[in-house]
Amino acid sequence: MTTSVRIDAQGNQHSTDEQERQDYVFDSLWDKESERLRTNEAIWDPGTFERFEALGTSPGWHCLEIGAGSGSAARALAELVGPEGRVVAADLETVRLVADEQRGAFDVWELDLREDELPPDTFDLVHARMLVQHLPDREAVIAKLVSTLKPGGLLFLEDTDSSTLFRSASGEDFLQDVRAAGYGLMREAGHDPRGGHVDYHLALSSGLTDVSAEGRVVMVRGGSVQARHYQLWLEFMAPQIVAEGLVTRERIDEAIAEMGDPAHSWLSQVLISTVGRKPIQD
Template sequence: MTSAPAQQKYVFDPVWEKETERLRTNEAIWDPGTVERLTALGVGPGWHCLEIGAGSGSVVRRLADLVGPSGRVVATDLQTERLRPLAELPQVDVVRHDLRAEELPEAAFDLVHSRMVLQHLPDRPAAVARMVRALRPGGLLFLEDTDSSTLFRSAVSEDFLQDVRAAGYGLMRDAGHDPRGGHVDLHLVLEAGLEATAEGRAVMVRGGSDQARHYMLWLEFMRPRIVATGLLDDARIDAALAEMADPAHRWLSQVLISTVARKAGGTEPGR
């Protein structure tokens, strides 16, 4: 892994700002459950943790609080500029790393965590193998990826935004996204020889909220491809965005499947 050089954005970049907003609204949906599970796993003072695909760093901040000054948190991403403020925390290291091709320090961490990373990778068994090698004996692998089949389920109607889900996720699947990502995580961990458990959680999203804004940003991003392929037209997408912005509407998120596995041997993490 390579420590990322200090960089700073000096000009307004609409694409950069939109991606930053997307990451933060994604955190608004999933951070509470992730933090609850990290706490339940017993992450505490002295632990050495690796956060892969750290995004804007909200989970890294929470891990830093949990491990305290005697612990260490390594935050990796392909783009590390958003993580720069975290480097000011003495127990946090920010590193640019590509899980698709680059190795990780071997037997270095009590916990390795990733959220919504594996489901986008072309060679997931190799990525899991790298993460397992990075764990100390007795360390925990905590993977979170989604099952998109529940998205937009609503009391409004059986068909609420289902054409939008089918169009957007169909194109994403063609581009390599796995709509059953969390299920595959469990399979890969078991195939790697680890004992594992898995559970799913979903969030009820209210229209017009920060959580709803995440799905609006997703649809705005997907709009050019959806329209270009003729799956939906601009008028339908505008109507769907209005539905997502309406506080009278509530819908179900994807199911985020959390897989937790322990590497054999060793002692309790953090000791």
């Protein structure tokens, strides 16, 4: 068995076998991802929940929250549809949703939207936030989401346009170096920095009616829970950014400190909300 040394958050060293070390690395990555999901919810949930209400989400509706993450949107939908309605929270990773399922808040489906089928004509509302823009065959994905809607049901997609990110009174170039480095790498990995625009165009060409779209931008204060999301994003991207020689580790640390400083504030990405209705066949 391999023996190694682990250093905890206080800087103390611990001898540990290889399995324990791997468990520790996995746990801290898992915790970081959970925090990333929760801080992302802190940025976007208020606007998403307002739109759920504006769309008329009501007691008795059947809703699918796809790419549910840690479940805040599914919980909000469950409140709106009440006990006579039904919410399904679906994701590749469902461990974060199990406690809600156990207390009866909503059903959980573990699935891969790229591969798995969805039941036809089932839901009054299908919502996906920051999911479609990460997937390769968006046209097929949107066709699948439309097919699982009941006739007359609503598709509600939310994806970003990253052009506003880090615009700030602090200066024209505030955090623009780390933004360019991080988004350049994400684009190479398949992320579309204009995913919200793609949603709108695919909704228009997918047979939906009453298609509309609008965007919202959030002002983020340094040191807030919302700012923490951007710190976690940069920490996550840092090893690759530094390995590619795009930005130094020292500059990354400086940028993370700037994001923690309440003297700074900046704009988020634009989150584009696209809504369309599945036609009622006669």
